[in-house]
Each structure stands twice: as C-alpha cells, then as structure tokens.
C-alpha cells in the first residue's frame with residue numbers, strides 16, 4: 323500500500339501535531355494501514371518534533387502496533403500449555419500448510435497473517451484460536467479450514483466463543 327503523506331498529515335493535524343498525542347496518532351495510522359509503515363513513523367517524528375528513535379520506541383513497546391504489513395485477517399493459534407497438550411501445534415501446522423506460510427508470516431495476497439501466541443486466557447476452550455478479535459474454542463483442523471474458507475469468500479464465520 324502506498325503511503326500518502328497528506329493522509330498522515332491529516333491524522334497528525336487532527337491531534338494538533340501535539341507530541342503528547344503521539345500514541346493516538348500511531349493508533350490512527352495503524353488503523354489506516356493495518357501496520358506502521360516506516361515513512362509514517364518518520365513523518366510523525368518530524369511533525370511532532372521528536373526523534374525518529376522515540377517514535378520507534380513507542381511503536382515497538384506496544385503490542386497493538388506492527389511494523390510489518392499485516393494481513394486483512396489475523397489468525398492467532400494458542401500454543402500455551404493447555405492448548406499445546408491438546409493439539410495446538412497440529413492446528414498451527416495445518417494452517418501453515420493450508421495457507422502456504424509459516425507462523426509470523428502473511429500470505430502474498432495480503433489476506434491472512436498467522437501467529438503462534440501464548441495462553442490467551444481461555445484454556446477451558448483449548449485448543450484455542452483467535453480470528454481477528456474473536457475467540458474460537460475446541461478447534462479442529464476441519465474447523466480451522468472452514469474458518470479460512472469462510473473468510474476467503476467473505477462469508478459469515480462459524481460461531482465464535484468469547485472468552486469469559
């Protein structure tokens with residue numbers, strides 16, 4: 323995706339180019355691009371009058387930010403202890419095969435990113451997978467495939483269980 327500096331300036335201006343709003347500015351940029359492209363960090367630093375290093379520190383400190391392009395959909399497979407013993411790895415490997423990428427990568431069409439994560443706090447539902455913001459429990463290879471197929475076609479997802 324091309325970075326238009328005018329768009330970045332609009333975001334920065336909406337926060338009065340105020341350095342105390344740096345976090346909110348980065349959140350809006352992340353929302354616009356789904357990650358923080360390098361030129362946007364440089365522009366932000368220049369406009370709000372801080373060093374690029376400071377903006378990088380913020381961008382790398384908060385987990386919600388990504389410096390790499392992210393897929394349209396994020397698939398997070400839990401490899402915490404409960405999920406691990408009940409088949410988390412099998413599901414991750416299945417998705418790696420199905421999507422043709424490794425954990426930590428994004429499909430070339432930009433549709434899916436795949437991540438292995440630690441306990442998501444929904445161990446009773448193990449094995450767990452979080453699709454975008456939705457928790458899916460008792461995941462099987464078949465269920466994972468159905469989720470990918472539905473998202474590929476822009477269909478409604480099979481029912482998700484929210485962690486309590």
Ligand code: FES
Pocket residue numbers: 400401402403404405406440441442443444445446448450
């Ligand atoms: S180990 Fe997977 S949710 Fe806790």
